[in-house]
Amino acid sequence: MFPGVSATSARRILAAATLLALLTLSACAARPVFHARQITAAPPSPSVPTPMPSTSPSPSAAPTTTAPPAPGSLDWYVSQAPTFPEAPPPQPVPLTATGAIPFWHRLPTDQKVAFITIDDGGLARPPAVADFIWRAHIPVTMFLNSPAAEEHDDYFRQIQVAGGIVENHTVRHTSLAGRSYDYQRQEICGAADKLETLFGKRATLFRPPFGEYDSTTLTAARDCGAKAVLHWSETVHEGKVRYQTPEKVVQPGDVLLMHFRPALMDDLLAALKAIHRAGLTPALLEDYIR
Numbered sequence: 001m002f003p004g005v006s007a008t009s010a011r012r013i014l015a016a017a018t019l020l021a022l023l024t025l026s027a028c029a030a031r032p033v034f035h036a037r038q039i040t041a042a043p044p045s046p047s048v049p050t051p052m053p054s055t056s057p058s059p060s061a062a063p064t065t066t067a068p069p070a071p072g073s074l075d076w077y078v079s080q081a082p083t084f085p086e087a088p089p090p091q092p093v094p095l096t097a098t099g100a101i102p103f104w105h106r107l108p109t110d111q112k113v114a115f116i117t118i119d120d121g122g123l124a125r126p127p128a129v130a131d132f133i134w135r136a137h138i139p140v141t142m143f144l145n146s147p148a149a150e151e152h153d154d155y156f157r158q159i160q161v162a163g164g165i166v167e168n169h170t171v172r173h174t175s176l177a178g179r180s181y182d183y184q185r186q187e188i189c190g191a192a193d194k195l196e197t198l199f200g201k202r203a204t205l206f207r208p209p210f211g212e213y214d215s216t217t218l219t220a221a222r223d224c225g226a227k228a229v230l231h232w233s234e235t236v237h238e239g240k241v242r243y244q245t246p247e248k249v250v251q252p253g254d255v256l257l258m259h260f261r262p263a264l265m266d267d268l269l270a271a272l273k274a275i276h277r278a279g280l281t282p283a284l285l286e287d288y289i290r
């Protein structure tokens with residue numbers, strides 16, 4: 001039922017604790033308790049959790065309002081999100097304590113889960129994304145470029161409050177393959193340091209820009225605190241899932257890549273539907289790579 005799995009739910013509950021007193025609660029008979037919370041204004045900032053009071057009647061206060069939500073509205077996206085079977089308790093993938101860190105297109109797990117990742121951050125930041133992630137309980141990992149994260153930190157912090165995790169995608173978004181160790185370390189550690197300052201957590205995952213890397217990248221990423229380097233198995237763009245593997249269906253452990261682009265709401269919905277069609281449940285990468 002809840003795609004965020006238990007550990008994610010625990011994180012969300014903690015994040016929500018500071019907000020609950022200020023949020024307008026709106027019981028929605030059609031959804032279980034986790035879906036009952038409704039953010040009726042701009043997503044709350046965790047540093048200043050002061051969502052505006054609702055200016056329109058809540059669904060529970062207006063039982064005569066039975067019209068379906070307008071296509072393209074936040075309510076519509078939430079209504080279109082599939083209901084998933086409960087995710088299994090996460091079994092973290094094995095990691096070696098020393099030596100090179102792994103590079104994965106797909107996590108080596110047989111558990112019936114897949115992972116949603118969102119990259120970059122500088123191009124577009126659709127305003128309803130945090131609320132969608134919060135209300136539909138979408139576990140997401142954000143691989144951010146640190147300058148975009150710094151310029152728009154409130155936006156990404158709202159997604160963090162909604163359960164998203166911030167990870168590392170370098171400072172300048174240049175290809176790292178073939179570059180010196182010092183260059184790569186500067187790009188990876190520089191972003192990790194900034195993201196840690198902004199979001200209060202050291203990145204443990206790294207995704208190289210364009211997916212381009214070499215053995216030096218794995219060394220530098222490890223030296224900057226990464227436990228794994230992630231590629232992807234599917235891309236999602238403008239509401240379409242493109243499979244990079246011959247199966248043409250999401251597989252257990254798959255990593256879906258999308259970007260902070262104008263159609264991110266459609267991309268999130270398309271990813272959820274593809275994961276649902278495959279009989280899987282979305283889960284959080286960080287619950288599997290510890």
Ligand SMILES: [Zn+2]
Nearest residue numbers: 119120209210
């Ligand atoms: Zn990128």
